[in-house]
Amino acid sequence: MNSDLKGSKRNKRIGFRFALSGILAVVKTERNLKIHCFASVAVLLTGIFLSISPIEWAVLFLTMGLVLSLEVVNSVIERVMDFIHPSYHQEVKVIKDASAGAVLIAACFAVMIALVIFVPNL
Numbered sequence: 071m072n073s074d075l076k077g078s079k080r081n082k083r084i085g086f087r088f089a090l091s092g093i094l095a096v097v098k099t100e101r102n103l104k105i106h107c108f109a110s111v112a113v114l115l116t117g118i119f120l121s122i123s124p125i126e127w128a129v130l131f132l133t134m135g136l137v138l139s140l141e142v143v144n145s146v147i148e149r150v151m152d153f154i155h156p157s158y159h160q161e162v163k164v165i166k167d168a169s170a171g172a173v174l175i176a177a178c179f180a181v182m183i184a185l186v187i188f189v190p191n192l
């Protein structure tokens with residue numbers, strides 16, 4: 071592709087639109103991502119209700135961003151694996167399980183962070 075066209079403003083807008091439609095496609099089909107989105111909304115409402123500090127908001131935003139983006143990457147890995155190897159394979163199982171494990175680790179730490187921030191503000 072022409073490098074002028076690649077770096078143009080119009081192309082950046084198109085790239086942004088593609089990224090948004092990619093996120094929407096995953097949100098529509100992945101139940102776990104929907105659950106994480108609802109949990110994020112609940113966390114936001116709790117933060118507003120408890121009037122948490124700016125630094126606490128920053129930590130929560132960072133944590134929610136990490137969990138949600140890891141969930142999107144996990145869905146992408148699952149789709150890639152289904153695309154390149156639709157039938158059962160032990161290695162596919164290990165890859166998918168490890169990818170889901172990464173989300174689980176982030177989600178567990180997110181719960182701990184939420185407790186550390188919210189409990190003292192109750």
Ligand SMILES: Nc1ncnc2c1ncn2[C@@H]1O[C@H](COP(=O)(O)OP(=O)(O)OP(=O)(O)O)[C@@H](O)[C@H]1O
Pocket residue numbers: 102144148155156157158159160162163164166167170
């Ligand atoms: N082709 C495959 N070969 C081996 N194991 C598989 C295969 N497809 C799925 N699995 C197993 O089933 C589990 C669920 O895989 P699936 O692709 O259905 O993801 P999912 O239902 O969206 O789960 P999650 O998003 O919670 O990880 C995987 O973690 C893996 O253990």
